[in-house]
Amino acid sequence: MTKNMENRIKTYEPSKVSEDFSNFLIYPQLNLFQGPQNIEELVTNFIKYKEEKARKEGAEETVKSIITAIRQEINNYIGLITKIVDFVYEAASKKIGSADFKVEEIRTNFCFETRAINVLFIIDANFDNEFSFSLLLNEVEKTVLQREGFVADMLYINKKKVELDYNSINSDYPYLRNLEKKN
Amino acid sequence: MPSDIQHTAQSSHNLSFLESFYSTYKFNDWSITVAFYAAIHIVENAIFCRKKITYLGKELTISHSDEFFGAIGRANLVLPKNQTNFTHHIARNIIVNENFPDIAGHFDLLYTNSRTARYRQYSWDKSNVEFLVKPTIKEIINWSNKNLKTNFQLDLK
Numbered sequence: 552m553t554k555n556m557e558n559r560i561k562t563y564e565p566s567k568v569s570e571d572f573s574n575f576l577i578y579p580q581l582n583l584f585q586g587p588q589n590i591e592e593l594v595t596n597f598i599k600y601k602e603e604k605a606r607k608e609g610a611e612e613t614v615k616s617i618i619t620a621i622r623q624e625i626n627n628y629i630g631l632i633t634k635i636v637d638f639v640y641e642a643a644s645k646k647i648g649s650a651d652f653k654v655e656e657i658r659t660n661f662c663f664e665t666r667a668i669n670v671l672f673i674i675d676a677n678f679d680n681e682f683s684f685s686l687l688l689n690e691v692e693k694t695v696l697q698r699e700g701f702v703a704d705m706l707y708i709n710k711k712k713v714e715l716d717y718n719s720i721n722s723d724y725p726y727l728r729n730l731e732k733k734n
Numbered sequence: 735m736p737s738d739i740q741h742t743a744q745s746s747h748n749l750s751f752l753e754s755f756y757s758t759y760k761f762n763d764w765s766i767t768v769a770f771y772a773a774i775h776i777v778e779n780a781i782f783c784r785k786k787i788t789y790l791g792k793e794l795t796i797s798h799s800d801e802f803f804g805a806i807g808r809a810n811l812v813l814p815k816n817q818t819n820f821t822h823h824i825a826r827n828i829i830v831n832e833n834f835p836d837i838a839g840h841f842d843l844l845y846t847n848s849r850t851a852r853y854r855q856y857s858w859d860k861s862n863v864e865f866l867v868k869p870t871i872k873e874i875i876n877w878s879n880k881n882l883k884t885n886f887q888l889d890l891k
Binding site: 665666667668678681682685686688689692693696697699700701702704706707708713714715716719720 | 790812814815816817820824827828831832838839842843846849850853854855857858865866
């Protein structure tokens with residue numbers, strides 16, 4: 552063997568000589584399997600591998616699509632509650648807006664399983680304005696049911712009348728709408 | 735399910751109870767709650783007498799608010815998407831909101847404030863119940879006496 556020929560052997564690359572095979576990519580994949588004895592076993596293992604891979608990819612895709620759908624549901628649910636409370640806040644400010652009426656806090660308790668809409672408004676109002684606010688909540692509850700198909704349970708506490716027990720309120724309605732950003 | 739006779743008897747019973755202690759102003763939280771429970775029976779009596787109520791404009795036949803969600807299903811109407819966690823209070827509120835708009839605001843005032851009185855704040859001063867209980871329950875009583883030919887009486891002095 553001449554010195555030139557030795558060099559050619561050393562620089563040999565298997566992929567280059569495999570170009571004649573239409574499916575040469577199969578071969579690297581076949582190398583993933585340990586100890587095949589004959590071509591039949593090789594093919595069977597390869598089919599099994601492909602099936603397993605497809606099943607895995609299918610499951611991953613399904614999980615991904617479920618996660619995407621759940622995320623979308625959660626976004627829609629949070630979006631709906633946000634839309635409702637923002638509407639109430641704006642409408643109350645416009646319709647009732649007076650020195651003797653203020654929405655102090657808006658709180659909710661998300662329940663992603665039941666998609667319950669439980670909202671608590673803490674207001675500071677005289678009796679007439681409290682009554683107007685109560686009527687507004689009734690109207691909004693009716694509209695949410697008609698247009699969105701959701702039952703909303705919207706309560707308020709008039710802090711003018713009572714001393715608030717924030718431990719209880721935080722526990723039942725832990726999420727607070729940031730009204731500062733809205734003002 | 736209770737009949738109209740039972741509902742009116744229970745309303746009258748609750749109203750008498752309210753009269754018995756209201757003016758002492760010692761149990762203002764209970765004044766609100768008892769007024770609310772009298773109002774519940776007035777409303778249930780109205781549902782019983784009417785038999786037919788509407789839900790989103792469609793007619794349903796029920797004799798008590800407990801039958802509400804079942805009736806929606808039987809009528810093949812679309813149930814609310816978050817129907818799983820409703821109490822009979824929620825069902826009644828939906829019925830009152832759509833079917834008895836003249837008292838919906840008053841009923842809601844008692845509902846909301848009785849929840850506050852029961853679970854959030856137990857100490858209410860005299861002026862609060864004077865503003866809240868008297869005019870509200872009287873409005874509901876007058877509505878029932880006028881529209882359902884009932885004869886509820888309430889004398890809170």
